Amino acid sequence: MKSSLKKSLFVGLAALGFVAVAGSANAQTASAKSYAKVTSNKALTTDATTRNVNVNGTNAIYTKAGTLKGAKVVATTTTTKALANAQTGKANFRAYRVATTNRGSVYYKVVSFDKQYRGWVYGGKSTSAFAGGVASYATTKDATAPASTNTYKLSSTSTTANTTLFKAPVWTQYKVGRAVVDGKTLTSTDAYKDAVLTFNxxxxxxxxxxxxxxxxxxxGSTTNGLVGAWVKASDVTQTNPQSDTSVRFTFTDPSGNVVKTLDYSKANAKSGETLGSLTGTNGNYSWSLPTGVATDLQSKINATLNGTGYSYNVSANESTLAQAKAGSTVTLPVTKGDVVYQTLKPYVATKDDVTSTHLLTANSKSAGAFFKGSFKEGDQTIDISQLVHTDDNGNVQSHSNSLPAVKTYIDGVTNNKDTALANLNNDVKEYAANFYLAPANISTSDLFSGTKGSAFSSQDVLNYLAKHSTLNTLKSAIYPVFNADGTVKEWDQLNLNATSANSGTFGSSPVQVVYTYGDGSAVSDPFSATNNGSSVNPFE
Known part of the structure; x- marks a missing residue:
């Protein structure tokens, strides 16, 4: 009896052992099948500067695609989140390979600019754009360059080292370091201790x-080997500083050579304050100079240009001069006759109907880069301004991703809701097309100018605009594209292209320029967009 019991127990335990082993084997097989496989692994070949990226902390960096067998963590999500917010360019990344798995997932191989982190990070489900745990990243933002008439010297130099002059701003491009002069890396800066520099x-x-x-x-040489190199603003000292309460007027001849320079201050001037003011009558606004300033400025300009054979008429250019700010430099071209700046008046039309035009208006500073209009769609008021809230300077304070009024309108449509939605979105686009963002990088010397009384053709106007890309193609205010439930599908912007202009006479009334547009394009990061164009504007 005991023997039979022992045998029975032994067989039972053996059977359990077999089940356990079999279960373990099956578990290992299932686990092995759960790993992804790479179906494509290629080097990225687009321009390297377009592959600067930032990790965002939603995904870790691995030694291989994170879902592959054997993938190990290089940087945790905690680390990548810290890198995303780091205040040093060493944390910038360059993407250089892309892999796709059999599950349709995309992974990018990236390396930090300081080479401390290298590995693979999840990049979404498409190779057409960075997504997932990585995003395109601009390592620099455009800033205002010093006036071309301002001169500088290096604040300090060294006979043994170069920590000042670089091929690109430090840590803004991967593996790009010190300046190269005449084919050789610059290892000391002593040769430039007395050099006078200008910047553009x-x-x-x-x-x-x-x-x-x-x-x-x-x-003074634009062919010197150092031209094109970069230096930090804090590492140079201006040799001809101007008072922050004065405007520096630089008068240039038709060849661009400087004739004379005048630093002018009005009484009780403050830094950043304009010489004149913007005033309006019956809804018509224009810049003007106080009588005393206009008279005093003309007197000082006459004295400055005395003996040069050149002259400059303040009253003919009052609008431009009134906008000049204390602390800035304004270039004024002069000829043997009176030079005047011709004001342009922009209009907008669709590319399909250029005969129907509407006045094109500059988007207000407080609206920033966004269209903030309100209009009726059927019986429903669509107030776009409810989506984005900005301060007086146009900076985004908060924003919403839906507008209930849109849903209410679409829900109330009984037939063909898709057509109703398409029409609503087209109406938003057409209203937004009436507003443009202030063009950037325009100085007084870029204005449309000529001798007073001389004629210009419509082609002369178009040729002038073609030389200035930010004037030839204006950007509309950014506007939303809605889904039927009132949520914002995307934020779009229009390119407004100059297509026709009137002829006229320099010094006469503003000349009409017509801009046309087609379909809008999605804006990838609308809430960081600005409306900070140049203070000088050729448009009325």
Whole structure:
């Protein structure tokens, strides 16, 4: 009896052991099948500067695609989140390979600019754009360059090191370092201790917030090997500083050569204050100078240009001069006759109907980059301004992703809701097309000018605009594209292209320019967009 019991127990335990082993084997097989496989692994070949990216903390970085067998963590989500918010360019990343798995997932191989982190990060479900745990990243933002008449010197130099002059602002491009002059890396800066520099471009680094200048000339030469190099604004000293309460007027001849320079201050001037003011009568606004300022400025300009054979008429250019700000430099071209700036008056029309035009208006500063109009769709008021709230300077304070009024309107449509939605979105686009963002990088010397009384053709106007990309193609205010439930599908913006203009006479009334547009394009990061164009504007 005991023997039989033992045998029975033994067989039972053996059977259980077999089940356990079989279960373990099956579990291992299932686990092995759960891993993804790579179906494509390619090098990225687009321009390297377009592959600067930032991790965002939603995904970790692995030694291989995270769902592959054997993938190990290089940087946790805690680390990638810290890198995303780091205030040093060392945390910038460059993407250089892309892989796709049999599950349709995309992974990018990335490396930090300081080479401390290298590995694969989840990039969404499409190779057409960075997504998932990584996003395109601009390592710099455009800044205002010093006036071309301002001159500078390096604040300090060294006979043994170069920590000042670089091929690109530090940590803004991967593996790009010190400046290269005549084919050789610059290892010391002593050769430039007395060099007089001018700059023609400026950027601010996105993480540190440092401003950098690009060298335009060295001791007056634009062919010097150092031209094109970058230096941090804090590492140079201006040699001809102007008072922040004065406007520096630089008078240039038709060849661009400087004839004379005048620093002018009005009484009790403050930094950043304009010489004149914007005033309006019956809804018509224009810039003007106080009588005393106009008279005094004309007297000082006459004295400055005395003996040069050149003259400049203040009253003919009052609108431009009134907008000049204390602390800025304004270039004024002069000829042997009176030069005047011709004001342009922009209108807008669709590319399909250029005969129906509407006045094109500058988007207000407080609206920022966004269309904030309100209109009726049927019996429903659609108030776009409810979506984005901005301060007086146009900076976004808060925003919403839905507008209940749109849902209410669509829900009330009994037939063909798709057509109703399409019509509503088209109406939003057409209203937004009536507003443009202030064009950037326009100085007084870029205005449409000529001798007073001389004629210009419509083609002359179009040729002028073609030379200035930010005037030839204006950007509309950013506007929403809605889904039927009132949520915002995307934020779009129009390119407004100059297509026709009237002829006229310099010094006469504003000349009409017609801009046309087609379909809008999605704006990837609308809430960081700005409406901070140049203070000088050729449009009425």
């Amino acid at each position: 471009k400026a950027v601010t680094t996105s993480r540190e917030g440092d401003t950098w200048y690009q060298v335009a000339s060295v001791n």
